Amino acid sequence: SWEDLPEDIKNTYDKLGIPEAEKQRLVAGVAAQYESEVVYHQIREDLEEQGVIFLDTDTALKEHPELFKEYFGTVIPVGDNKFASLNTAVWSGGSFIYVPPGVHVEIPLQAYFRINTENMGQFERTLIIVDEGAYVHYVEGCTAPIYKSDSLHSAVVEIIVKKNARCRYTTIQNWSNNVYNLVTKRAVAYEGATMEWIDGNIGSKVTMKxxxxxxxxxxxxxxxxxxxxxxxxxxxxxxxxxxxxxxxxxxxxxxxxxxxxxxxxxxxxxxxxxxxxxxxxxxxxxxxxxxxxxxxxxxxxxxxxxxxxxxxxxxxxxxxxxxxxxxxxxxxx
Structure with missing residues (x-):
């Protein structure tokens, strides 16, 4: 519930101006990552009981190795581009989501990425699998304080949307003006599937996405x-x-x-x-x-x-x- 969230996560929502009623309704699952470390991760119990997996990527590799290895790197190969290669070599953190067949996650799952240190590189890896007839909406927000020196954000996002499934991926990017935001995002959609990207970019020094x-x-x-x-x-x-x-x-x-x-x-x-x-x-x-x-x-x-x-x-x-x-x-x- 909203009351169970750490104070720093609550403060972030307050700064975004989200009304109290919306806060209560929005939280189906929340993740927060500072630099390369995931500092908080939680999912609603009813979704967990339906088989929905929402973990940071490092934990998912340990707890669901077979599922992870089946899909990791299948959408964006290691040598796709130099930033994808760099991410594959040094990735840390990110979100792993699996939605079982026929399950609809009506309330968005959310992640918050922040760079708190200057001269920092953030290389999170996100992998989302939406099984047949399922639905999920994932929202990510990005921000950082202003420093004199530059930082690099180079994420890789892979999404698999299976038959008659639907996925919506929303990004609200508000990096400070000293961040280079060089991201690779790709999805594959199979028979009757729908993939929606909603991409908002208002921050960063340079964004290429x-x-x-x-x-x-x-x-x-x-x-x-x-x-x-x-x-x-x-x-x-x-x-x-x-x-x-x-x-x-x-x-x-x-x-x-x-x-x-x-x-x-x-x-x-x-x-x-x-x-x-x-x-x-x-x-x-x-x-x-x-x-x-x-x-x-x-x-x-x-x-x-x-x-x-x-x-x-x-x-x-x-x-x-x-x-x-x-x-x-x-x-x-």
């Missing part, structure tokens, strides 16, 4: 909603990747960004519709807002279609807030 979904089974669905804000000295390079590997699959990417004070936002996305993925549909929408003349926004879409019977759409807009609009908003407080 492109959550991906590989649609491996017929009627699988992938969705990404990416929201980014870049202020002075920030570069938010975000987007998504959707790879259609089966017929009648669908994907949707929506990217919204705001840049001000010389900040820079970028959308970098990939949509690939492979051979045999006939009847597939994909739509991409990118909207960027520039608040002043010294900020910048870039879009780097990449589309690779290898089938004829598909539907593919891409729309992008860049707009600027005029002086008249700013004056009107300021005059209204």
């Amino acid at each position: 492109y959550p991906a979904v590989y649609l491996m089974g017929e009627h699988a669905k992938g969705e990404t909603l990416s929201i980014a804000f870049a202020g002075e000295g920030q570069h938010q390079d975000a987007g998504s990747k959707m790879v259609h590997m089966a017929p009648n699959t669908s994907s949707n990417i929506v990217s919204k960004s705001v840049a001000r004070g010389g900040g820079r936002t970028s959308y970098r996305g990939l949509v690939e519709i492979g051979e045999g993925a006939h009847g597939s549909k994909s739509n991409v929408l990118c909207d960027a807002l520039l608040v002043d003349t010294i900020s910048r926004s870039d879009t780097y879409p990449y589309v690779d279609v290898r089938e004829d019977d598909v539907s593919m759409g891409h729309e992008a807009t860049v707009s600027k807030v005029s002086e008249d609009q700013l004056f009107y908003l300021m005059s209204r407080g």
Whole structure:
């Protein structure tokens, strides 16, 4: 229950401005990680009785070695990219979630990652398995104090969404402006499965993050909603990747960004519709807002279609807030 949580975790919720009623309802499972060490982990008893596993990754490897080894590294191989290789070599902490067939976890499971020391590297590893017909919503928050020297956050997230299952992964990233946030996130969705990424980036010095979904089974669905804000000295390079590997699959990417004070936002996305993925549909929408003349926004879409019977759409807009609009908003407080 809420009363059982440690005071530092409660204080974090208070700083986020979460109402008391929401606090009571939100806690299905909570994890907190400072630097490379998980300092708190708890899950509701009723979910545990249904077979739901929510542990830090280190403990999961010890308590469920067969399940862990079956899926670890199967979505993101060791040599996928240099940051994934680094994470595989030195990972510590992160979340491990397994949801049994048919079990719906209606209240989100949550994790909180914090870097408390300067010149720190955080390399958590998260592995989520959603079995057939199951559902889970996982929420992670990230923050750090401001230091003079830089830190690195380089996480790897692997998600397996099995037949007719659904997973929603929400990130609220508010690292301080001395953190390099270089993350690899990828999910595989099988027949009739749905994978949803909700990605909010408002902090860090540099963020490079492109959550991906590989649609491996017929009627699988992938969705990404990416929201980014870049202020002075920030570069938010975000987007998504959707790879259609089966017929009648669908994907949707929506990217919204705001840049001000010389900040820079970028959308970098990939949509690939492979051979045999006939009847597939994909739509991409990118909207960027520039608040002043010294900020910048870039879009780097990449589309690779290898089938004829598909539907593919891409729309992008860049707009600027005029002086008249700013004056009107300021005059209204």
